[in-house]
Amino acid sequence: SAVISQKPSRDICQRGTSLTIQCQVDSQVTMMFWYRQQPGQSLTLIATANQGSEATYESGFVIDKFPISRPNLTFSTLTVSNMSPEDSSIYLCSVGLGQSYGYTFGSGTRLTVV
Amino acid sequence: KQEVTQIPAALSVPEGENLVLNCSFTDSAIYNLQWFRQDPGKGLTSLLLIQSSQREQTSGRLNASLDKSSGRSTLYIAASQPGDSATYLCAVRAGTASKLTFGTGTRLQVTL
Numbered sequence: 283s284a285v286i287s288q289k290p291s292r293d294i295c296q297r298g299t300s301l302t303i304q305c306q307v308d309s310q311v312t313m314m315f316w317y318r319q320q321p322g323q324s325l326t327l328i329a330t331a332n333q334g335s336e337a338t339y340e341s342g343f344v345i346d347k348f349p350i351s352r353p354n355l356t357f358s359t360l361t362v363s364n365m366s367p368e369d370s371s372i373y374l375c376s377v378g379l380g381q382s383y384g385y386t387f388g389s390g391t392r393l394t395v396v
Numbered sequence: 397k398q399e400v401t402q403i404p405a406a407l408s409v410p411e412g413e414n415l416v417l418n419c420s421f422t423d424s425a426i427y428n429l430q431w432f433r434q435d436p437g438k439g440l441t442s443l444l445l446i447q448s449s450q451r452e453q454t455s456g457r458l459n460a461s462l463d464k465s466s467g468r469s470t471l472y473i474a475a476s477q478p479g480d481s482a483t484y485l486c487a488v489r490a491g492t493a494s495k496l497t498f499g500t501g502t503r504l505q506v507t508l
């Protein structure tokens with residue numbers, strides 16, 4: 283399975299500012315996924331990041347709020363823009379190495395907006 | 397739209413007990429189902445992956461079963477330990493989509 287390095291692990295941010303989360307994978311993958319987990323809730327997919335093309339966003343998530351970069355096959359960033367306390371969540375990146383291998387997740391970024 | 401439900405939402409058991417966590421899904425056209433463990437404030441650790449053609453998978457004290465026709469999976473934990481305390485999530489990969497649909501999770505506490 284792949285190993286994902288995600289950072290920062292946690293941050294406390296002022297409302298109105300932006301935070302960029304990074305994920306580095308130890309192997310080349312076509313798609314990377316970004317999830318949000320609000321307090322006490324399960325995971326919700328934000329977007330799918332493909333190398334060389336625009337990310338595909340799920341219903342309820344927009345590029346202006348969650349811009350994503352995917353400069354190569356091993357790296358992606360998610361930015362949470364113009365943050366409000368409602369953005370306080372755990373953000374996770376994920377990759378899949380094919381149907382037979384399931385999905386691997388990063389260690390998560392715990393974001394608190396004050 | 398695929399919906400995944402986990403029962404119970406929370407469970408507390410004494411150390412040494414065997415226990416079963418349940419996961420149900422509404423659309424049986426799945427590629428596979430994956431069980432994860434999540435410690436508080438942390439990322440997800442994959443426990444077991446069951447392909448749609450399989451009935452069960454085992455890893456150590458963990459055994460996961462899949463009944464695709466009835467839309468159910470169970471995670472069996474034998475001889476539970478305090479270190480098993482965590483939230484357990486099931487997730488299905490449905491149809492040809494690549495994304496996972498997650499269940500609501502079961503928060504497990506194993507007491508001494």
